[in-house]
Amino acid sequence: MSKSSAANASEAAQGTTSASGGGVVVRGDTLTIQTHERIELTDVTDRVVTVVRDSAVAEGIVSLWSMHTTFAVFMNESQKALHADIKRLLESMVDRDADWMHNDPDHSDCDRLNADAHLRAMLLGHSLTLQISGGDLVLGQWQRVLVAELDGPRSRTLRVQVMGIADRTT
Amino acid sequence: MSKSSAANASEAAQGTTSASGGGVVVRGDTLTIQTHERIELTDVTDRVVTVVRDSAVAEGIVSLWSMHTTFAVFMNESQKALHADIKRLLESMVDRDADWMHNDPDHSDCDRLNADAHLRAMLLGHSLTLQISGGDLVLGQWQRVLVAELDGPRSRTLRVQVMGIADRTT
Amino acid sequence: MSKSSAANASEAAQGTTSASGGGVVVRGDTLTIQTHERIELTDVTDRVVTVVRDSAVAEGIVSLWSMHTTFAVFMNESQKALHADIKRLLESMVDRDADWMHNDPDHSDCDRLNADAHLRAMLLGHSLTLQISGGDLVLGQWQRVLVAELDGPRSRTLRVQVMGIADRTT
Numbered sequence: 001m002s003k004s005s006a007a008n009a010s011e012a013a014q015g016t017t018s019a020s021g022g023g024v025v026v027r028g029d030t031l032t033i034q035t036h037e038r039i040e041l042t043d044v045t046d047r048v049v050t051v052v053r054d055s056a057v058a059e060g061i062v063s064l065w066s067m068h069t070t071f072a073v074f075m076n077e078s079q080k081a082l083h084a085d086i087k088r089l090l091e092s093m094v095d096r097d098a099d100w101m102h103n104d105p106d107h108s109d110c111d112r113l114n115a116d117a118h119l120r121a122m123l124l125g126h127s128l129t130l131q132i133s134g135g136d137l138v139l140g141q142w143q144r145v146l147v148a149e150l151d152g153p154r155s156r157t158l159r160v161q162v163m164g165i166a167d168r169t170t
Numbered sequence: 171m172s173k174s175s176a177a178n179a180s181e182a183a184q185g186t187t188s189a190s191g192g193g194v195v196v197r198g199d200t201l202t203i204q205t206h207e208r209i210e211l212t213d214v215t216d217r218v219v220t221v222v223r224d225s226a227v228a229e230g231i232v233s234l235w236s237m238h239t240t241f242a243v244f245m246n247e248s249q250k251a252l253h254a255d256i257k258r259l260l261e262s263m264v265d266r267d268a269d270w271m272h273n274d275p276d277h278s279d280c281d282r283l284n285a286d287a288h289l290r291a292m293l294l295g296h297s298l299t300l301q302i303s304g305g306d307l308v309l310g311q312w313q314r315v316l317v318a319e320l321d322g323p324r325s326r327t328l329r330v331q332v333m334g335i336a337d338r339t340t
Numbered sequence: 341m342s343k344s345s346a347a348n349a350s351e352a353a354q355g356t357t358s359a360s361g362g363g364v365v366v367r368g369d370t371l372t373i374q375t376h377e378r379i380e381l382t383d384v385t386d387r388v389v390t391v392v393r394d395s396a397v398a399e400g401i402v403s404l405w406s407m408h409t410t411f412a413v414f415m416n417e418s419q420k421a422l423h424a425d426i427k428r429l430l431e432s433m434v435d436r437d438a439d440w441m442h443n444d445p446d447h448s449d450c451d452r453l454n455a456d457a458h459l460r461a462m463l464l465g466h467s468l469t470l471q472i473s474g475g476d477l478v479l480g481q482w483q484r485v486l487v488a489e490l491d492g493p494r495s496r497t498l499r500v501q502v503m504g505i506a507d508r509t510t
Binding site: 215228293294295298334 | 358406409461466
């Protein structure tokens with residue numbers, strides 16, 4: 001059994017990308033998040049809102065994509081107590097020390113001992129699509145965009161792609 | 171540790187929103203779902219299909235977004251027996267009475283005792299993106315769009331944003 | 341209690357669909373995946389990349405949609421050891437033989453005994469939205485698009501819908 005993982009040749013350019021056609025705008029931006037703990041939740045809502053407003057899209061969608069296998073993006077409430085509960089749930093659902101094959105040098109060439117991080121990220125998700133209306137991100141009262149570091153601390157990238165119809169009055 | 175949760179200033183306008191440019195249409199609608207139990211699954215497929223058809227989009231996508239942290243949207247089969255199994259699985263994966271910090275007044279200013287609901291909704295997801303082709307929602311034979319109330323009964327909102335190329339013959 | 345599941349009248353046409361307007365392109369394709377085991381992960385990244393490149397979209401998004409309730413699509417690393425760990429986790433989170441009501445002929449008209457497959461697919465997800473930039477799929481170094489057969493072996497369909505602004509130089 002091969003110990004290696006399929007890898008991609010190159011990553012998309014960092015920074016802002018943009019295109020437009022017939023009133024439709026597509027704008028991409030990258031957000032860098034520096035994490036400090038092995039497991040850590042960060043509220044990135046305000047940063048996403050900024051990208052949305054800068055795009056001048058009035059009605060459309062925004063796709064959020066984690067650029068990493070062990071870093072997730074999802075929505076929930078931003079409260080320290082709830083974040084402690086999320087961490088506790090992830091630790092109970094995926095046992096860090098359960099003799100995962102991904103952590104076994106006889107079967108895997110990855111030496112980060114992070115099988116748990118891959119599995120927890122898989123449960124949370126790497127892709128989140130939100131809506132834009134009236135030029136702003138659509139969010140319920142308590143909804144915040146959260147990213148979850150599962151194998152930190154590291155520097156992480158979240159890519160934000162806005163697509164929609166521009167506000168012609170701007 | 172702050173007991174509070176970050177809140178957003180205002181919610182997107184209810185009702186229908188619409189924009190178009192160069193043959194591309196973006197149309198937003200809100201569906202209201204009145205739930206009757208604490209945990210309850212509802213099949214909203216027909217209502218989503220109606221929004222899609224009303225949009226006159228021929229080819230595109232439809233983004234579904236729950237406007238709540240404890241109300242999820244996902245796809246699976248709509249069968250009473252399976253829905254009972256889903257409820258059972260959620261209850262086994264997340265113990266309602268596990269001394270969650272979100273339920274502890276020493277650490278949280280939320281008094282709904284709904285930590286389990288936040289965690290279960292997180293596992294199911296709040297965002298679902300489907301496709302539109304030939305003017306209709308793309309669904310496999312047994313696929314239905316389901317919403318999951320995790321902290322009911324309440325009145326809930328699901329926002330539907332259609333984006334795509336309009337059918338010029340309509 | 342009704343034993344039956346809601347069914348949809350017809351499925352979207354197989355093959356390629358396409359529309360364009362004002363510089364925006366929407367292109368749909370279907371990928372067929374033949375699975376060989378009851379639980380099996382397949383890396384479909386290269387096939388998705390081909391669809392993206394063939395669409396000539398420079399900046400946009402690509403929606404991936406599983407056409408089945410017991411077949412999931414998600415992103416993670418493509419390594420045999422990790423895939424064995426994912427299988428093990430799914431088996432521990434959802435017990436195949438736990439007297440699920442969906443498998444009980446007194447409550448369900450489905451005779452596939454696949455309640456576990458429905459529940460595991462629900463946890464992994466049926467919808468994945470990625471981004472396109474510079475004419476290519478945006479992926480981090482180790483990120484691969486994976487599909488998970490949970491009730492195989494069978495022939496499965498994954499629908500790929502690309503939407504974005506075409507590269508006018510092509």
